[in-house]
Amino acid sequence: MAITNHDRIGKCLEQLTSGLTPFVERELKSNYQDDWFAETRRTLSATQVEFLGTADKPEWDIASLLATLWNQWNDVFKKVLGHTERSLVSELRDVRNKWAHQRTFTTDDAYRALDSMERLLNSVSAPREGEEIARHKAELLRLKFDEQARHERRKAAATVLEGQGVAGLRPWREIVTPHPDVASGHYQQAEFAADLWQVTRSTPRRNTAIPSSFSEGRFSP
Secondary structure, three states, rough: OOOHHHHHHHHHHHHHHHHHHHHHHHHHHHHHHHHHHHHHHHEEEEEEEOEEEEOOOOOOOOOHHHHHHHHOOOOHHHHHOOOOHHHHHHHHHHHHHHHHHOOOOHHHHHHHHHHHHHHHHHHOOOOOHHHHHHHHHHHHHHHHHHHHHHHHHHHHHHHHHOOOOOOOOOOOHOOOOHHHHHOOOOHHHHHOOHHHHHHOOOOOOOOOOOOHHOOOEEEEO
């Protein structure tokens, strides 16, 4: 069953959470020792702290992980990651916020988000989660190429149909040839005009004379 781009990003954010958690905890503990949890709480919002759990049993979500990476960058994570990874963290915070607010993701947007997740996971040595996201990236590319192929087939079929007439039906120009004065525009339009007053009264005149253009054979088969 096909999943939406929004659902796919949600699944990959779960992989990102799984891959970042060991790295983030290890670096915080290395830098702050026993105070690591208190220092982490200090830089998070009240809502994030509420759901963070305890030092013995932390309950990370992707919002608190990315916020911790960003807030503790200069003191902790700058020592092991570079400017590229900092940019990825900033970008993925935006992706997470859009996802949480049910924003729509195009296929290109989703692919870029997944690619940034994979790059960040590779930077923190989380190959298993990175491979899972790579699988989602490949699936997105396949869906995109399939849609492009269907579009090209529909466009080609429409072009062929436009160049073909109805089978067995000759064009009207080959059957009916206007009289020379009709073809040249040298005729009086009044000869062909209907009496709209009679039409609106639903009392058309009987024995109305046939316009001279027809009686004179100005339209001929």
